[in-house]
Structures are given as C-alpha cells and as structure tokens.
Amino acid sequence: MSYWVYILANTRYGTLYVGVTNSLERRIFEHKAKVARGFTAEHNVDRLVYFRGYGEICEAIHFEKQLKRWRREWKIRLIEADNPHWEDLYLQMMSVGPLHPALRVPVFR
Template sequence: MSRPSTPATLERMKGGFVYILANRPDGTLYVGVTSDLVRRIWEHREGLADGFTKRYGLKTLVHFERFDDIASAIQREKTMKHWPRAWKVRLIHAGNPQWRDLYDEILG
C-alpha cells in the first residue's frame, strides 16, 4: 500500500500532534507525538513502526490533539505518558465515547 498524502488542511498546520492509539475499546493504549499525523498513523497501521505498537496491534486512532509548535506537543505527550490510565480513558470517552477510529477523519 502506498503512503497516503497529507490533506492540504493538515499540511498547512505546522507544529505537532499528540495522539492515542488503541487495539480495541478499553484496550491497550499508546501515547505518541509527531509533526505529521497522517504519515505516522499510516506507519502504525501498516506495521512499519516497530516496538510496542506493533507488538500489541495498536492501530486505532482514538484521540489526537494539535499544537502550534512541536515543543508544546512533546511536553503534552510527556505529561500524558505519566497520567494514570483512567485519566487517558476519560479523555478518550469525553471526545470519542464509541472509540471510533479517527484515521478517516484526518485523511480529509
């Protein structure tokens, strides 16, 4: 499968993104940061990102946040990685109670 192109709306957005992946509703979670959300999620979905996400089949984008600069995104990711699991689940439920895969939404 070829790499997806980034929609013009996301391409114009400089800065960074914090995202949460899951393998199923209320399943295993992963918090990550990137400057190119479409590319990074595609890499996870295609199994190109070795490590934790590949090992546990984390391919469902359940939450993301956009930041004007990458430094703010990195700080938010570090903060969220230290949160208790319940706080992350609460954040997902607040914006995505059905744990829908948001990947199609970021594709435009």
C-alpha cells in the first residue's frame, strides 16, 4: 500500500494546505469537488502542487507533521524544486493512470 503527503494551493504563492492520504487520486478529487466542508473548500484550495509517496503510514505521517511545522518559504522552495510553475499535478497524474493498483481498470482480452 502507498501513502501520500501532498500540498495543495489555491494560486501560485497563495494559500497552502498540507495533508496525508492512502489514496491521492480520491482525496484530491474530494478537495476539487468540495465534498467536505472546511478549510480547503472555504479557501478554494484544490490545486495539487506537490506530493511524495511512502510505503509506510508512519513515515508519511511523520513527514506531514514536519511539513506542517515548516516555514512558508521552505514549503515554497520544496514545491518549486519540482514544480516551478505551480502547475496542477492532479491533471498530469490522472492522464497517466492511477497511482494505486486498486484503482486500475482491468484489461479484458
């Protein structure tokens, strides 16, 4: 199983949100659809600008907690190291197929 730490933004250099999940595709879809009322829905924070995968939930939670304590400038540097234009990585991620094996569409021959 894979676990994901992710950062969402509403715009470039805008409001940031850090989260952890076991299904990045599902969770980002929920943020975009504003399924849950809360911070991300209220501030329109739904652009996936950074994510990192982990094999163990303890590692993912540990990094998420560290990241939440980071200064804003550090988070921006982390994002821009891999995503300098703050593109929505969800769109790219969904165009190559699911990250989680359980979400793959079966191939029938």
